[in-house]
Amino acid sequence: MPPIIIKFLSNDTFNTTKEELEFLENWIQNPENEQLFSDYIKMNAAIEKELKTYDIQKAEEKIMLHIKQEKNVFFRRKIKTVMKYAVAASVLLVVALTVFLNKESGSQFTEPIIINNTIQVGTDKAILTLENGEEITLVKGTSFQTPNATSNGEEIVYEKGASKDIAHNYLTIPRGGQYHIILADGTDVWLNSESQLKYPVAFSTGETRQVELVYGEAYFDVSSSTNHNGADFKVYHQKQEVQVLGTEFNIKAYKDETNIYTTLVEGKVAVSTKITNQILAPSQQSKVNIVRNTISVSNVEVNAEIAWINGKFILQQKTLKEIMKILSRWYDVEVIFNNKDLEEIRFEGVLSKNQDIEEILNNIKNFGVINNFEINNKTITLK
Incomplete structure (x- = not known):
């Protein structure tokens, strides 16, 4: 046949x-x-x-x-x-x-060879690093509370508010994990496996809200600047910066890959590197090659790019x-x-x-x- x-x-x-x-x-x-x-x-x-x-x-x-x-x-x-x-x-x-x-x-068909299958489906889990260096393991089914945040094992929610003294936390997602975080400004962030986000436990009133995707993949649903006295929102990475006013977008920047992908779902973002910048429209994706220091933009199927959060x-x-x-x-x-x-x-x-x-x-x-x-x-x- x-x-x-x-x-x-x-x-x-x-x-x-x-x-x-x-x-x-x-x-x-x-x-x-x-x-x-x-x-x-x-x-x-x-x-x-x-x-x-x-x-x-x-x-x-x-x-x-x-x-x-x-x-x-x-x-x-x-x-x-x-x-x-x-x-x-x-x-x-x-x-x-x-x-x-x-x-x-x-x-x-030849039967597969299963010697010992210990592989588990991924789940909600993360490691929260507090400003004093203390590490807390967050796992599905277990709740945890800090003076400014609460976790039910599937997500961590920070209390809304502003502060002059900015302290930072880290949320690290291991392989086989995922986690949802709501920042103090109301911004939703979904983190994929093998990712790390650095963020303030509170934001300064009227100043740019800044977080850092250290590595990995994250989907952002940013609280609009109109809710924060016009303060815009920036996501930093070692090789690029994304500036937004109120939008939804996905960034993929894994340590073992040479490209950083930023996909815009709604709104408008500016993707900048040390040598250039690009404005993205919805359904567009920028690709930053960190080896060649180049950036290109193409149209993509958004649903395919963000399906992991669903x-x-x-x-x-x-x-x-x-x-x-x-x-x-x-x-x-x-x-x-x-x-x-x-x-x-x-x-x-x-x-x-x-x-x-x-x-x-x-x-x-x-x-x-x-x-x-x-x-x-x-x-x-x-x-």
Whole structure:
């Protein structure tokens, strides 16, 4: 059975023929495959919609329309996602078709090697460092209180107010963690795994409100300057500065990456480096290369960039290496590639942050991307 179905729906670049497109068209229209198609569409929640909103007939119509357009144009190019409104559905359809092709060809899946699976799904946890250097571990289900803040184990909330004497706290999120903080000015900050934020326990009246994303990823919903006597808000990083008046944006600045990404959701921000600055509009993302000292701006799919705060990973044309780096932070694991060629394979999908890692790896294996995987304590080996 030719691999045209998998390649077509996984956005791979390939040389296609009319015969191959007709094969895919016939497969979708075959009543014997209708249930398989329907089951896998229904298996996954849409990016922003509940399961009940799925329209199987509409999904099929979109694929058929795309096939007809491709047959009319008929030239070599990179196939875009067929169902833009349901990336997850298209990925799970690839799984379905992979199973179908293997069943037709009589091949058997190799069982994964599980020596000792100690990998846990990430959860709410953080380390709070007070101004005197004392460290407090914040964990889900355990409350804690300081003279100016309260934590219920899932978030920490600072008392509103201003002060002339500014003391700073640090909130550090380990691998396998996440946390929500409400600053003294009412600004909401969501911190992703392996991140650290430095911030004042109170802000000076009328002065610029300043925090520092030391490293990692954070989503900011900034309290408007109109609520603070016109005081603007700045987020510092060693290699850039973001200035805002009242807005929502995401900054990703991990220590092991050469780029800093700032994505604007609402409002307006100015991203500055030592040599230049850029004004971002909603749905734009700046990329600061800290090695070359360059900055560029592009339009992005915002929902994919900030999905992590809503409990999802939306993967759009990421390499397997990039995907495993994301997963390694959330599940606190080490990933080894037996075959380096696997690192550059790209595919799309939607993953829940509550999924067991073994389930995710089995799905990737079913895509045909890897032959097998092994879990030994907190080390994953892809083969």
